[in-house]
Amino acid sequence: MKASLRKMLAKQITSSMNMKKNETLLIKGGLHQQELVEEIALLSLERGIDVFFSTRSDKFYGAVYDRVPTKFLSTTSKMSLKLVDVLNNYIVLEYPKDPKIEENIPHKKMSAAIAGSQAVSKKMDKKGVKWCYVGYPSKELADYLEVKYSLLKKFIFDGMLVGRDVLIKKSEFLVRHLKKAKYVHVTDEFGTNLRLKIFNRRINVDDGFISDKDIRNKDVGGNLPAGEVFIAPIETTGEGVLISPKRRDKFTGKIIENIRLVFKKGKLDLRKTTAEKNENLLKKTIRKSVEIDRKHYKTIRTTNVAELGIGLNPVINKIIGYLLTDEKIGGTIHVAIGKNNMYGGTSDSSLHWDFVTHQGVTLNAVYPNGREKTLIENGKFCYEN
Numbered sequence: 513m514k515a516s517l518r519k520m521l522a523k524q525i526t527s528s529m530n531m532k533k534n535e536t537l538l539i540k541g542g543l544h545q546q547e548l549v550e551e552i553a554l555l556s557l558e559r560g561i562d563v564f565f566s567t568r569s570d571k572f573y574g575a576v577y578d579r580v581p582t583k584f585l586s587t588t589s590k591m592s593l594k595l596v597d598v599l600n601n602y603i604v605l606e607y608p609k610d611p612k613i614e615e616n617i618p619h620k621k622m623s624a625a626i627a628g629s630q631a632v633s634k635k636m637d638k639k640g641v642k643w644c645y646v647g648y649p650s651k652e653l654a655d656y657l658e659v660k661y662s663l664l665k666k667f668i669f670d671g672m673l674v675g676r677d678v679l680i681k682k683s684e685f686l687v688r689h690l691k692k693a694k695y696v697h698v699t700d701e702f703g704t705n706l707r708l709k710i711f712n713r714r715i716n717v718d719d720g721f722i723s724d725k726d727i728r729n730k731d732v733g734g735n736l737p738a739g740e741v742f743i744a745p746i747e748t749t750g751e752g753v754l755i756s757p758k759r760r761d762k763f764t765g766k767i768i769e770n771i772r773l774v775f776k777k778g779k780l781d782l783r784k785t786t787a788e789k790n791e792n793l794l795k796k797t798i799r800k801s802v803e804i805d806r807k808h809y810k811t812i813r814t815t816n817v818a819e820l821g822i823g824l825n826p827v828i829n830k831i832i833g834y835l836l837t838d839e840k841i842g843g844t845i846h847v848a849i850g851k852n853n854m855y856g857g858t859s860d861s862s863l864h865w866d867f868v869t870h871q872g873v874t875l876n877a878v879y880p881n882g883r884e885k886t887l888i889e890n891g892k893f894c895y896e897n
Contacts, residue, residue, distance in 0.1 A: 537603065538565070540565070542573075545605045553565050570608040570609050585621055603646065610652035619796065640727070646736045647836035657833050657834055659832045667834075671828050682824045689885055698869070702869075705753050706754050713746065714855070716855045718734050720737075729856070739824040740825075744819060744858075749777065750817040753772060758832075759771060769787065782798060822888070823844045829841060831870070838868040844871055846866045851864040
């Protein structure tokens with residue numbers, strides 16, 4: 513990576529966090545991202561931020577799951593819990609470099625590690641630690657997704673550097689028309705036909721900056737690339753079908769294709785949910801997440817609808833199976849199950865799993881008086897028509 517690009521990316525990442533002097537920052541990444549991690553740290557130190565960072569190799573990442581017994585992976589880290597006491601900001605650059613490493617990790621070991629991290633996650637949520645999860649391209653990831661490396665770099669890096677004004681224009685249009693809507697109705701030519709209730713739920717905007725208003729609303733996290741409007745629908749309502757062409761498994765990273773998700777009263781019907789590739793893995797991960805939640809949460813909301821997201825980023829225009837870019841595509845929506853209490857919902861869970869539609873959706877807002885307004889038609893924002 514050229515030094516000029518590295519500095520631009522580091523500036524964008526640090527600026528997105530809205531950090532204040534004397535706050536603390538933890539940065540995590542892979543060894544292949546060392547120079548970018550250091551640039552983020554330096555920019556933050558120059559602004560009076562107290563910084564600590566760590567990086568790890570793919571070899572170490574894989575060895576942890578190979579050599580460490582499951583019972584220790586499921587043990588909550590005392591140091592991590594203590595660190596949260598003084599932590600204000602948390603940045604993670606996505607690793608490993610080669611996603612194939614995760615395919616070799618036993619499902620039970622990955623789920624054990626997730627279970628062990630729940631106490632730390634809950635403590636961070638309660639404290640309101642700001643966080644940012646940053647996408648990062650590699651040739652290994654591009655090969656895994658079966659896309660050109662140049663395209664992956666464009667979607668992630670160029671998508672990350674899109675001007676906020678571009679994202680704000682689209683987001684303001686959506687917020688204006690969704691804020692008084694009772695329901696949304698999403699359809700497409702591939703079989704998506706889903707109705708979600710959003711009445712009186714907060715509308716959140718991911719425009720690449722955690723504002724003071726966001727912090728007051730406890731909307732303290734974001735992804736880069738940015739570019740979506742997202743809402744926590746009423747968790748116990750929601751009827752219909754969502755078709756998602758390609759997703760990576762939450763535990764193993766393996767590709768799951770042509771997923772048909774069926775919702776009834778806001779809950780995913782696993783018996784009727786199908787996938788053409790790796791259906792058993794999809795259901796295994798969800799069932800294991802339910803097991804984890806039963807041990808950590810009083811109310812089990814693992815399979816309840818958690819999020820309606822609407823993509824806005826104009827740079828990203830093709831579904832490739834990489835969530836951080838797919839969910840930002842204009843003309844798509846995504847629905848998540850599981851956790852949503854971090855942006856206006858009522859569900860807590862170890863799982864937050866997004867499923868992105870094909871491009872070309874139609875999105876209608878339905879108001880309390882029965883009136884409907886089409887906001888997106890066949891993938892096009894209606895103000896563009």
